[in-house]
Amino acid sequence: MRALTKALCLCVSLMLPAARAQAGADAWGPQQLMAELAQREHAQASFVEAKYLRLLSRPLALSGTLSYTPPDRLEKRTLSPNEEILVVDGDRVSVEIKARRIKRTLSLQQHPVLWAFVESLRATLRGDLETLQRFYRIELAGDAAGWRLALTPSERRMSAVISEIRIGGGDGRVRSIEILETRGDRSVMRIREEAR
Amino acid sequence: MTRAGGIAIALWLALLAASAALVWRTPLSTDLSAFLPRSPTPAQQLLVDQLREGIVSRLVLVGIEGAAPPRLAARSEALRLRLARDPAFVYVNNGAQELIEADGRFLFEHRYLLSPEVAPARFTAPGLRAALEADLALLASPTSMLLTQVLPADPTGELLGLLDTLQGEAGAQTREGVWFSRDGKRALLIAQTGAQGFDIDGQQAAIERLRSAFAATAAGEAGVELLVTGPGVFAVGARTAIKQDAVRLSAIAVALVAALLLLVYRSLRVLALALLPAASGALAGAAGVSLVFGSIHGVTLGFGVTLIGEADDYAIYLFTHLDPAFPPERTLRRLSPILGLGVLTSVCGFGALLFSGFPGLAQLGVFSMLGLIVAVLVARFVLPALLPPRFGARASDALAAPVLTLAHSARRLRVVLLAALALGFGWLVLRGDALWNDDLSRLSPVSEADKQLDRSLRTDLGAPDVRQLVVVSGATADAALESAERVGERLRALQESAAIAGFDSPARYLPSLSTQRARQTALPDAEVLRRNLTEAARGLPFRDEVFEPFLEQTQAARARAPVTRSDLDGTGLALKVDSLLVERRGNWFAMLPLRGVNDPTALASAAVALKDSGAEVLDLKREADALYRGYRSRALTSALLGAGAIAVLLLVGLRSVRRAYDVLVPLAAAVVATCAVLAAAGVALTLFHLVGLLLVVAVGSNYSLFFERDNLRASDPRRTLAAVLLCNLSTAIGFGLLAFSRSPVLSAIGGTVAIGAVLSLVFAALLTARIERPRYG
Numbered sequence: 018m019r020a021l022t023k024a025l026c027l028c029v030s031l032m033l034p035a036a037r038a039q040a041g042a043d044a045w046g047p048q049q050l051m052a053e054l055a056q057r058e059h060a061q062a063s064f065v066e067a068k069y070l071r072l073l074s075r076p077l078a079l080s081g082t083l084s085y086t087p088p089d090r091l092e093k094r095t096l097s098p099n100e101e102i103l104v105v106d107g108d109r110v111s112v113e114i115k116a117r118r119i120k121r122t123l124s125l126q127q128h129p130v131l132w133a134f135v136e137s138l139r140a141t142l143r144g145d146l147e148t149l150q151r152f153y154r155i156e157l158a159g160d161a162a163g164w165r166l167a168l169t170p171s172e173r174r175m176s177a178v179i180s181e182i183r184i185g186g187g188d189g190r191v192r193s194i195e196i197l198e199t200r201g202d203r204s205v206m207r208i209r210e211e212a213r
Numbered sequence: 214m215t216r217a218g219g220i221a222i223a224l225w226l227a228l229l230a231a232s233a234a235l236v237w238r239t240p241l242s243t244d245l246s247a248f249l250p251r252s253p254t255p256a257q258q259l260l261v262d263q264l265r266e267g268i269v270s271r272l273v274l275v276g277i278e279g280a281a282p283p284r285l286a287a288r289s290e291a292l293r294l295r296l297a298r299d300p301a302f303v304y305v306n307n308g309a310q311e312l313i314e315a316d317g318r319f320l321f322e323h324r325y326l327l328s329p330e331v332a333p334a335r336f337t338a339p340g341l342r343a344a345l346e347a348d349l350a351l352l353a354s355p356t357s358m359l360l361t362q363v364l365p366a367d368p369t370g371e372l373l374g375l376l377d378t379l380q381g382e383a384g385a386q387t388r389e390g391v392w393f394s395r396d397g398k399r400a401l402l403i404a405q406t407g408a409q410g411f412d413i414d415g416q417q418a419a420i421e422r423l424r425s426a427f428a429a430t431a432a433g434e435a436g437v438e439l440l441v442t443g444p445g446v447f448a449v450g451a452r453t454a455i456k457q458d459a460v461r462l463s464a465i466a467v468a469l470v471a472a473l474l475l476l477v478y479r480s481l482r483v484l485a486l487a488l489l490p491a492a493s494g495a496l497a498g499a500a501g502v503s504l505v506f507g508s509i510h511g512v513t514l515g516f517g518v519t520l521i522g523e524a525d526d527y528a529i530y531l532f533t534h535l536d537p538a539f540p541p542e543r544t545l546r547r548l549s550p551i552l553g554l555g556v557l558t559s560v561c562g563f564g565a566l567l568f569s570g571f572p573g574l575a576q577l578g579v580f581s582m583l584g585l586i587v588a589v590l591v592a593r594f595v596l597p598a599l600l601p602p603r604f605g606a607r608a609s610d611a612l613a614a615p616v617l618t619l620a621h622s623a624r625r626l627r628v629v630l631l632a633a634l635a636l637g638f639g640w641l642v643l644r645g646d647a648l649w650n651d652d653l654s655r656l657s658p659v660s661e662a663d664k665q666l667d668r669s670l671r672t673d674l675g676a677p678d679v680r681q682l683v684v685v686s687g688a689t690a691d692a693a694l695e696s697a698e699r700v701g702e703r704l705r706a707l708q709e710s711a712a713i714a715g716f717d718s719p720a721r722y723l724p725s726l727s728t729q730r731a732r733q734t735a736l737p738d739a740e741v742l743r744r745n746l747t748e749a750a751r752g753l754p755f756r757d758e759v760f761e762p763f764l765e766q767t768q769a770a771r772a773r774a775p776v777t778r779s780d781l782d783g784t785g786l787a788l789k790v791d792s793l794l795v796e797r798r799g800n801w802f803a804m805l806p807l808r809g810v811n812d813p814t815a816l817a818s819a820a821v822a823l824k825d826s827g828a829e830v831l832d833l834k835r836e837a838d839a840l841y842r843g844y845r846s847r848a849l850t851s852a853l854l855g856a857g858a859i860a861v862l863l864l865v866g867l868r869s870v871r872r873a874y875d876v877l878v879p880l881a882a883a884v885v886a887t888c889a890v891l892a893a894a895g896v897a898l899t900l901f902h903l904v905g906l907l908l909v910v911a912v913g914s915n916y917s918l919f920f921e922r923d924n925l926r927a928s929d930p931r932r933t934l935a936a937v938l939l940c941n942l943s944t945a946i947g948f949g950l951l952a953f954s955r956s957p958v959l960s961a962i963g964g965t966v967a968i969g970a971v972l973s974l975v976f977a978a979l980l981t982a983r984i985e986r987p988r989y990g
Contacts, residue, residue: 070352072361073754077353099350114350127387131356174310178358198358 053189055144060085066206133175137182163187218598225595232500239503270410274670275402276440285400286389291430301419307402308392324371325770331732341749344369366762394673416445442667454955455511462950466518470943490588491524498584513576520584522947526940527592533936541597554866555915556589558859562911565855613935620978637889650897683805685828693801694725714809719793722786729775848900852907879917879976887969905965913973920977941974
């Protein structure tokens with residue numbers, strides 16, 4: 018697996034002459050990015066998100082907080098316009114919409130699309146290249162100070178829903194997530210990490 | 214040969230030919246429920262019938278294990294695809310996405326008829342407003358991408374609601390796209406056979422096809438194991454086991470009894486003659502069973518083993534008392550009354566089985582009664598005609614003298630023996646109910662290992678054993694569904710107050726026609742709905758005309774014909790409906806299994822209210838236990854009546870209280886001692902042991918009868934003893950072998966009677982017989 022990863026890194030870096038030029042002798046690539054991300058411990062951030070949906074005449078604006086506890090707990094707490102809590106912990110996902118008193122718990126194993134979706138962020142935060150590659154083909158652009166990771170679903174059911182996920186960041190942090198859906202819907206999330 | 218002898222032989226041959234012809238064409242049954250009591254209430258009968266021929270009886274549960282999950286998933290999927298093409302199976306499911314999607318499409322298409330939430334208020338402007346606001350909240354959530362496709366056609370969320378209620382029940386985990394056990398070590402699949410549950414040949418063929426389909430998907434892979442369970446698998450296994458047992462045990466019994474007879478008589482001709490009554494009896498008994506019941510149960514066939522050991526007694530008596538100096542007729546006339554009495558006591562015992570309440574035991578009763586009567590008639594009328602002139606069969610009585618001496622001296626121990634018996638009796642009385650095992654499952658011929666596998670696969674599939682359920686009935690399927698809906702409303706109230714965790718109902722998958730019509734009328738016409746929707750969406754960010762599919766599809770739903778059972782064909786819902794809604798003798802029954810009864814008192818008070826509406830709340834475990842205890846006491850009654858009848862018979866037949874007493878005391882002692890031996894060996898007694906004890910009296914009476922002092926006096930004690938020993942030994946062989954049968958009914962009865970028969974003889978010798986010290990001369 019390690020050899021494969023290395024080979025893949027090599028391919029990616031060959032395809033991205035700009036990245037290679039900037040990285041210089043250090044040969045900065047997905048593996049280095051992942052290693053950098055993996056060093057992070059608990060992270061807490063606030064976010065603003067805009068969802069552009071075909072069903073709606075104007076975008077939905079959301080805001081709230083995100084927190085990540087290595088290795089596999091992720092919490093997205095939306096405060097506006099509705100209070101909603103999404104917790105991913107191991108294999109379990111729970112969604113709670115406070116105002117509607119909806120609380121649902123799902124198993125990721127049982128919902129492959131949701132699982133792939135969750136891992137786009139969780140595996141990235143964990144610096145887990147292997148898991149990311151299990152669900153996505155990845156392309157990396159930029160350098161350590163400012164990079165953009167493009168994830169294209171490799172599994173049929175996932176690619177029927179999502180065409181691409183773009184994660185942007187720099188200095189070992191994730192700063193934005195953009196989700197492009199196959200049917201034209203799109204959401205953009207900007208993340209500002211709180212000082213620790 | 215005399216003229217009478219000729220007639221006897223002719224009649225005998227005719228009987229044999231007729232019996233053979235009859236038996237040849239009789240099907241062998243292995244119906245597992247034959248040794249379960251017939252149920253008294255219609256609701257219980259329904260459950261037993263369900264086991265026999267309901268859809269549950271056609272389900273095969275499959276586990277695949279022994280490799281990494283991706284390999285197991287691949288094998289599961291390959292097996293599913295093969296079985297789906299196999300006409301032996303009407304439905305296969307392994308949780309594959311394809312099947313879930315197919316069910317989802319069906320639910321989506323019929324959502325306005327199936328969803329319990331469809332009501333007029335839901336489609337008014339305020340109702341729709343609430344729905345649209347909820348939709349907005351869902352669109353804001355990160356899982357919105359799974360929703361945006363259905364939302365324009367289903368803004369009120371009927372599909373989500375249906376999926377929630379329907380999938381909330383399913384317990385199997387999905388991994389690698391198919392069902393898996395929680396630990397991920399076993400891929401799971403269910404298949405429904407086309408053959409009925411009671412069609413064991415069909416079941417066997419289907420299971421073989423399943424196994425070969427699995428083998429065909431191996432592609433050189435080793436170590437992956439197929440586990441198969443379910444009622445059909447059990448039935449096939451039980452039939453194979455009982456067939457093997459019957460053949461194997463009969464062969465051993467014939468070999469042992471033949472060896473014994475050869476050893477004693479040292480003549481092949483005598484051996485053949487001695488086995489003739491037993492063989493005729495077995496054939497006639499089987500023919501009788503076929504006439505009365507229409508089929509012969511495998512267990513009855515296995516029971517034939519005992520007849521080999523028992524029916525040769527008559528021939529042995531005859532041979533023992535034949536004197537070459539006299540014509541056999543004289544000996545026979547002298548022996549007739551005692552032979553007749555012996556047969557009658559046995560027939561009394563086996564006759565009591567007819568009233569035991571178990572169809573299987575009744576078969577054993579008919580078989581043995583007819584078998585013994587025919588055997589004794591053959592011994593009395595046919596054998597003498599077949600004997601060559603001046604026939605004499607000298608049994609070796611070398612053993613008799615030392616045994617007589619032993620018996621004579623052992624009589625001094627009588628006091629000790631009586632004290633031991635009294636102690637044993639006291640101990641049994643003290644143990645009381647602890648002697649008995651009241652678990653109905655003890656009577657089931659399914660082995661503990663198989664039961665365990667079945668339980669574990671069921672748990673993996675999230676189908677735990679139903680313990681409590683509500684049953685309602687109706688003249689038509691639709692009437693039963695309507696009742697189920699009414700009961701469902703009450704149960705929902707119980708669920709809301711947390712008295713029960715949940716319930717299932719056939720009406721959930723197939724609502725009654727009137728409910729479906731009510732839902733159709735709850736949908737407004739196109740114009741009203743459009744107006745309400747426009748009003749509801751005012752101020753919300755939904756684009757105009759987004760909900761056109763909703764407007765169209767509600768109108769289509771209003772005009773659509775209601776969903777019927779045949780519309781469900783090919784979906785997982787059909788399986789659910791068929792297992793919960795069944796027809797029985799022109800009546801339809803709907804079953805509503807309850808989950809997690811937290812508050813039994815609330816359920817009990819609801820049960821009282823439900824009774825008025827014709828619904829019945831059943832606690833299966835309690836009913837089964839009560840049923841079993843009822844049958845035990847019924848078996849006890851019929852055993853006591855049988856024993857009583859035998860006592861009366863002996864009293865009348867022997868025309869003497871003293872003689873009857875001498876015959877009965879050893880029997881009573883044998884019953885007590887047998888019980889004590891079984892209990893001391895740690896055997897928990899079932900009602901089959903009880904039946905065995907009755908047969909101890911019926912069979913053992915022969916030995917104490919022949920040992921009774923007047924009979925002893927009338928003949929040469931040494932010859933009598935030799936004969937009785939031989940008879941007793943062959944009977945013990947016949948019943949004793951049954952103790953090794955894998956069928957609980959046979960092993961319980963066999964073991965009990967074998968011990969009891971030997972003990973009856975020992976006690977007869979020690980307690981009442983007047984044995985004189987043998988004189989050597």
